[in-house]
Amino acid sequence: MSRSDALQDHYPEDVAHCYGCGPLNEHGLQLETRWDGDETISRFTPEPYHTAMPGWVYGGLIASLLDCHGTGTASAAALRREGKEIGDEPSPRYVTARLEVDYLRPTPLGPELEIRGSVEEMTERKVIVNETLSAAGEMCARGRVVAVRMPERFGEPEPGR
Amino acid sequence: MSRSDALQDHYPEDVAHCYGCGPLNEHGLQLETRWDGDETISRFTPEPYHTAMPGWVYGGLIASLLDCHGTGTASAAALRREGKEIGDEPSPRYVTARLEVDYLRPTPLGPELEIRGSVEEMTERKVIVNETLSAAGEMCARGRVVAVRMPERFGEPEPGR
Numbered sequence: 284m285s286r287s288d289a290l291q292d293h294y295p296e297d298v299a300h301c302y303g304c305g306p307l308n309e310h311g312l313q314l315e316t317r318w319d320g321d322e323t324i325s326r327f328t329p330e331p332y333h334t335a336m337p338g339w340v341y342g343g344l345i346a347s348l349l350d351c352h353g354t355g356t357a358s359a360a361a362l363r364r365e366g367k368e369i370g371d372e373p374s375p376r377y378v379t380a381r382l383e384v385d386y387l388r389p390t391p392l393g394p395e396l397e398i399r400g401s402v403e404e405m406t407e408r409k410v411i412v413n414e415t416l417s418a419a420g421e422m423c424a425r426g427r428v429v430a431v432r433m434p435e436r437f438g439e440p441e442p443g444r
Numbered sequence: 445m446s447r448s449d450a451l452q453d454h455y456p457e458d459v460a461h462c463y464g465c466g467p468l469n470e471h472g473l474q475l476e477t478r479w480d481g482d483e484t485i486s487r488f489t490p491e492p493y494h495t496a497m498p499g500w501v502y503g504g505l506i507a508s509l510l511d512c513h514g515t516g517t518a519s520a521a522a523l524r525r526e527g528k529e530i531g532d533e534p535s536p537r538y539v540t541a542r543l544e545v546d547y548l549r550p551t552p553l554g555p556e557l558e559i560r561g562s563v564e565e566m567t568e569r570k571v572i573v574n575e576t577l578s579a580a581g582e583m584c585a586r587g588r589v590v591a592v593r594m595p596e597r598f599g600e601p602e603p604g605r
Binding site: 297298300301302303305308309310311330332333334335336337338339341342343344346347348350351376378379380381382383384385386389391433437438 | 458459461462463464466469470471472491493494495496497498499500502503504505507508509511512537539540541542543544545546547550552594598599
């Protein structure tokens with residue numbers, strides 16, 4: 284196994300196609316989450332067409348980055364809780380149960396965006412992640428993700444439905 | 445002015461480039477919000493690469509659709525409050541202050557998605573919109589958008605900063 288320090292590089296191949304962060308999705312954003320001390324970090328430079336108003340970043344992209352960095356942070360935290368580093372084993376896959384985004388000010392389109400995550404609360408099944416998104420050193424949005432461990436039979440109807 | 449019944453077709457040209465719903469963004473999703481009685485509705489069929497896990501829709505796309513349909517609903521509601529129909533005058537532009545998404549179940553990738561909005565609360569400056577997103581008749585996500593009227597000098601630093 285490669286020793287990349289990006290969490291998503293270690294998703295099992297059958298769950299590595301996420302548009303936001305799957306290394307196997309060639310059309311996608313391919314976000315990469317890493318540890319930076321006790322926080323996680325990812326960086327992304329929007330395309331010129333990721334506009335809200337001309338000159339400013341589209342809010343849906345911001346939500347997407349916070350979503351994927353949130354589930355990535357949950358996965359990294361689950362590994363670390365077991366004393367493991369990213370890459371020691373396949374990254375566990377989390378999915379988003381709830382996403383909250385506060386848009387604090389318009390995000391300028393051009394500079395690289397920095398997304399940081401930290402764990403608010405963690406149980407066996409659930410991780411709550413707080414996030415910030417900054418451009419050129421100024422915080423533009425805050426996010427909160429409730430991530431849950433992906434069930435083994437993701438998407439299959441529950442019994443009786 | 446064309447009499448299209450899609451709210452976004454009447455955004456002024458200088459604010460019609462949104463990646464999610466701007467008719468002038470050729471790379472974007474071009475979501476269209478219309479009235480359906482007292483609710484608003486939009487429909488969108490994801491691309492095959494808009495995946496979360498294979499077979500399921502990416503959560504960031506869902507957040508994006510709810511975001512744009514939310515600000516579109518706010519704009520439509522502002523018009524209607526003044527007794528106007530979509531297309532009577534340029535659609536007023538709202539921006540998102542807060543977005544909440546509850547992912548209730550995985551959203552199947554394939555069927556057209558239907559997004560519905562209704563106004564929870566409305567003041568001169570702010571509209572709160574509740575939304576649902578359904579696939580093949582089943583509700584998969586719920587959204588809530590706090591939309592605020594776009595300031596005239598969007599993105600310019602406030603005095604004193």
